[in-house]
Amino acid sequence: xxxxxxxxxxxxxxxxxxxxALKNVSVAVRRGEIFGLVGPNGSGKTTLVNAVTGxxxxxxxxxxxxxxxxxxxxxxRIASMGVARTFQNVALFHGMSVxxxxxxxxxxxxxxxxxxxxxxxxxxxxxxxxxxxxxxxxIDLLQLAPARDEHVxxxxxxxxxxxxxxxxxxxxxxxxxxxxxxxxxxxxxxxYMVRFILDAQEALDLTVLIIxxxxxxxxxxxxxxxxxxxxxxxxxxxxREAIADPRVVEAYIGK
Ligand code: ADP
Numbered sequence: 086x087x088x089x090x091x092x093x094x095x096x097x098x099x100x101x102x103x104x105x106a107l108k109n110v111s112v113a114v115r116r117g118e119i120f121g122l123v124g125p126n127g128s129g130k131t132t133l134v135n136a137v138t139g140x141x142x143x144x145x146x147x148x149x150x151x152x153x154x155x156x157x158x159x160x161x162r163i164a165s166m167g168v169a170r171t172f173q174n175v176a177l178f179h180g181m182s183v184x185x186x187x188x189x190x191x192x193x194x195x196x197x198x199x200x201x202x203x204x205x206x207x208x209x210x211x212x213x214x215x216x217x218x219x220x221x222x223x224i225d226l227l228q229l230a231p232a233r234d235e236h237v238x239x240x241x242x243x244x245x246x247x248x249x250x251x252x253x254x255x256x257x258x259x260x261x262x263x264x265x266x267x268x269x270x271x272x273x274x275x276x277y278m279v280r281f282i283l284d285a286q287e288a289l290d291l292t293v294l295i296i297x298x299x300x301x302x303x304x305x306x307x308x309x310x311x312x313x314x315x316x317x318x319x320x321x322x323x324x325r326e327a328i329a330d331p332r333v334v335e336a337y338i339g340k
Pocket of ligand 1: 101104105106124125126127128129130131132133
């Protein structure tokens with residue numbers, strides 16, 4: 086497929102014992118788009134994300150990132166190739182501040198090189214300034230400055246999810262994978278999150294793969310979607326059209 090696609094999944098199959106969680110699923114995410122994974126509970130959305138991020142590699146099919154095959158690689162390799170992820174249940178570093186959690190997103194760039202730092206201190210300093218600049222840009226974008234010194238354990242869930250998003254953005258991902266970023270949020274928090282994701286996408290030129298089941302959020306955020314049911318594609322295309330497909334309506338009502 087052409088260079089316009091950041092992620093291509095071709096004929097992906099994933100089984101868990103007798104359960105076929107993904108049955109020949111194909112999808113191609115274009116550079117710069119927000120692509121939604123939609124479907125009732127148990128339809129295979131998380132399994133597809135786990136296949137892409139290397140947590141549960143597919144048994145059949147091929148997954149490429151900018152043309153390079155990634156299925157079969159370990160999750161940390163895939164992450165270091167530019168796939169950043171957030172989790173449905175927030176996964177932050179407890180006991181640490183908002184700022185320290187966000188800084189963890191830069192660790193993939195930080196290859197300790199004490200000799201170079203000694204010989205070329207100006208180089209190390211320049212690197213440090215670049216890291217800081219990017220972190221501050223993300224903090225501004227997500228309006229996290231007032232909370233930067235707070236402990237992540239004591240802030241509300243909506244804010245915790247924003248910190249997790251900030252950490253993922255600090256990795257400057259080629260592909261940002263968001264697993265239900267609105268889970269557990271109230272209406273106001275959801276609306277804020279939609280705004281932050283759209284602002285970040287515009288400012289940082291992001292390509293996003295997002296699992297989302299709130300249809301208002303899907304239509305507000307997603308350019309295109311893949312709708313899964315029982316591990317199979319039942320619709321794919323522009324968000325509004327795909328979720329209005331009678332097979333999609335039936336799949337949701339049938340649950
Ligand atoms: P969704 O994210 O759409 O709710 P999942 O991808 O979590 O759906 O699940 C799809 C199917 O795969 C379900 O039947 C689920 O029970 C099964 N499944 C997912 N992960 C595992 C696992 N680690 N072990 C066994 N079965 C799994």
